[in-house]
Amino acid sequence: MTRRPATDAELDQLEARMDAWLAQWARSQAEGTPDERPMLIDVTRDDAVPRRWYVRLAGESRDVIAIWLTLRQRTLAYESYVLPAPPQRPDQVADFVLRRNYALVGAQYGIGPEDALYLTGELPTHCVDEDELDRIVGSLWAYIERDFTTLLRLGFQK
Numbered sequence: 749m750t751r752r753p754a755t756d757a758e759l760d761q762l763e764a765r766m767d768a769w770l771a772q773w774a775r776s777q778a779e780g781t782p783d784e785r786p787m788l789i790d791v792t793r794d795d796a797v798p799r800r801w802y803v804r805l806a807g808e809s810r811d812v813i814a815i816w817l818t819l820r821q822r823t824l825a826y827e828s829y830v831l832p833a834p835p836q837r838p839d840q841v842a843d844f845v846l847r848r849n850y851a852l853v854g855a856q857y858g859i860g861p862e863d864a865l866y867l868t869g870e871l872p873t874h875c876v877d878e879d880e881l882d883r884i885v886g887s888l889w890a891y892i893e894r895d896f897t898t899l900l901r902l903g904f905q906k
Contacts, residue, residue, distance in 0.1 A: 751822075751872065751874060753821040753822050754821055754822065754873045754874075758873070759799065759819060759821070759873070762819060762873060762876055763799050763819055765876075765877075765878075766801065766817070766819065766876075766881065769878050769881055770791045770801065770803070773785060773788050774788055774790075774791060785882065785885065785886060786805040786806065786807075786813075786885070786886065786889040787805060787806035788803070788804075788805060788806075789804040789805060789806055789812065790804050791803050791804070797818065799818065799819035799820075800816065800817065800818045800819070801816070801817045801818075802814060802815075802816055803815045803816075803817060803885060805885070805889055807889070807892065807893060807896075808893055809892075809893050809896045809897045810892060810893070810896045813828060813888070813889055813892050813893075814828060814829065815827070815828045815884075815885060815888050815889075816828070817884075819873070819876075820873070821873070822872065822873060823870040823871060823872055823873060824870065824871045824872075824873060824876045824884075825868070825869075825870045826855075826868065826869050826870070826871075826884050826888065827860075827866050827867065827868040827869075828866065828867045828868075828888050828892060829860075829864060829865075829866055830857070830864075830865040830866060830867055830892060830895075830896070830899065831864065831865050831896070831899055831900070831903070831904075832862070832863075832864050832865075833859075833862065833863035833864060833865070834865075834899075834902065834903020834904060835903070835904065836902075836903055836904060836905070837902055837903060838903065840902050840903075841865070841899060841902050841903045844895075844898065844899065844902060845857035845865065845895075845899075848891075848895060852887075852891060853887065854869050854871070854883065854884065854887055855867050855868065855869040855884075855887060855888060855891060856868060856869065865899070867888055867891055867892060869884070869888075871884065
């Protein structure tokens with residue numbers, strides 16, 4: 749049996765929880781008591797898309813990792829732009845990410861707009877809580893950090 753879509757009131761409550769989770773993370777970083785999560789640079793809301801957040805994180809192999817979180821009626825969708833379409837060896841890049849997809853949990857590489865490479869996933873709204881938000885953001889950050897240098901080498905160096 750399929751769950752019913754979240755009501756507006758349920759989405760409002762979940763939106764408030766996500767706002768509070770992001771605000772607490774930002775406060776911990778501003779107070780100089782960062783936790784084990786990646787370094788949060790900032791969080792902004794999209795005025796054009798309801799219930800959408802842009803979370804920017806400091807990276808190590810990549811300067812900034814941006815993650816879009818979009819709360820929908822049935823799911824929390826998340827995505828991160830990884831890199832543009834590779835001009836060299838696109839078949840090797842595709843092979844690499846397909847093999848990576850086999851071991852990824854809760855996310856997958858895919859080709860998005862402009863043939864760019866994205867990391868995406870979705871979670872049912874009834875499963876969204878602070879632990880899952882930590883897992884989502886931390887996993888996307890870790891996957892990009894692990895693979896970014898290899899993807900650059902494969903697709904952008906002669």
